[in-house]
Amino acid sequence: MKNIKSVYFNEFGFSFLGNLLQEKNYSKIFILVDENTNQFCLSLFLSELATETSIEVIEIEAGEEFKNIETCTQVWYALSELGADRKSLIINLGGGVVTDLGGFVASTYMRGVDFVNVPTTLLAMVDASVGGKTGVDLGALKNQIGLINNPLLVIIDSRFLATLPAEQLRSGMAEMFKHGLIQSESYWGKMLNLSNLTLDDLDALIYESVLIKNNVVEQDPTEKSLRKTLNFGHTLGHAIESYCLQNTDRQTLLHGEAIAIGMVLAGFLSVEKLNFPKEKCFEIKETLSQYFEKQYFKQEEIEEIVNLMKFDKKNSHGNINFVLLEDIAKPKLDCLIEKELIYRAFNYYM
Ligand code: NAD
Ligand code: ZN
DSSP states (O other): OOOBTTEEEHHHHHHHHHHHHHHHOOSOEEEEEEHHHHHHTHHHHHHHOOOOSOEEEEEEOOSGGGOSHHHHHHHHHHHHHTTOOTTOEEEEEESHHHHHHHHHHHHHGGGOOEEEEEEOSHHIIIIITSSOEEEEEETTEEEEEEEEOOOSEEEEOGGGGGGSOHHHHHHHHHHHHHHHHHHOHHHHHHHHOOTTOOHHHHHHHHHHHHHHHHHHHHHOTTOSSGGGGGGTTHHHHHHHHHHHHHOTTSOOOOHHHHHHHHHHHHHHHHHHHHOOOHHHHHHHHHHHHTTSOOOOOOHHHHHHHHHHHTTSTTOBTTBOEEEEEEETTEEEEEEEOOHHHHHHHHHHHO
């Protein structure tokens, strides 16, 4: 596998990091982990890390509910107490929560120190760790605080996935499906048939997914147009994710689980608005239903979800903007959708 810009795979990643550490002569290395990546990923990572520089480990609590400014404060204090300076390096070893939050902390501590992402979930490998978006949630509002700043390097090594729970693996697959839907019919085709998947196949699919994301981000780093297509399924998906997180009587959904629902809904809206072929919309629904358990929403819940969308950063002047599909790999931006159609989309999904 070739490297993709600053994304390096497997042993190439670790040897590149080794060289970087020699060249840059950092004062100290701080590895940010959560409880799980401390337990499951740190020893493998350390066994591959060749350096004389002293290392400190900072642990945060695991889970989206800790992706907030309070956790950042804890990490800023820990860095300060452990003597981090502008010549320090932060290595984010974890899922999207650790890479998003760690990237933000690194970008703001002393006006910014270097950081490296080592994603340990499938979702973080194919999506969160690449593209430079960093940040945290504000209450139930996802990723409301943040900035764009690229890591020096991303190391992707699928050995970390060995301990990842199955539902987390599926959550990451949702973003891989999305990459096919918005950019590549052939990749979507490969994702339709995942039976007898070997580790090598998975590596190749991860590689291609990162390639798609990186291409999009490179062409439009500041999300003026093309990058917005990565939000396919996310307008409603984020609102569903926020709604479930906020409501104690609802089971919280993983990011990919919510986005999978969002993609089916966006598929329906695409049929209605852009003549996206009905049978392809059905294919999306059927394929995703093999991986993601159906969720049911009451009328009043759908209303609350629609209300939450008004706060999504991608919307302006009270309009709800969607990325829809004219066809597979033919996304269309800025499709304005009226409320009524959203209710019908939920009916189609359920
Ligand atoms: P996560 O970081 O919460 O990880 C999921 C769970 O898996 C956590 O409990 C974690 O501790 C555990 N875990 C991580 N690696 C493990 C391993 N190897 N073995 C066992 N357990 C492990 O969540 P995620 O799904 O990786 O990422 C979701 C986050 O990513 C969301 O906050 C989302 O907003 C963000 N995101 C960001 C971008 C971006 O462009 N920056 C893109 C997509 C998603
Ligand atoms: Zn996503």
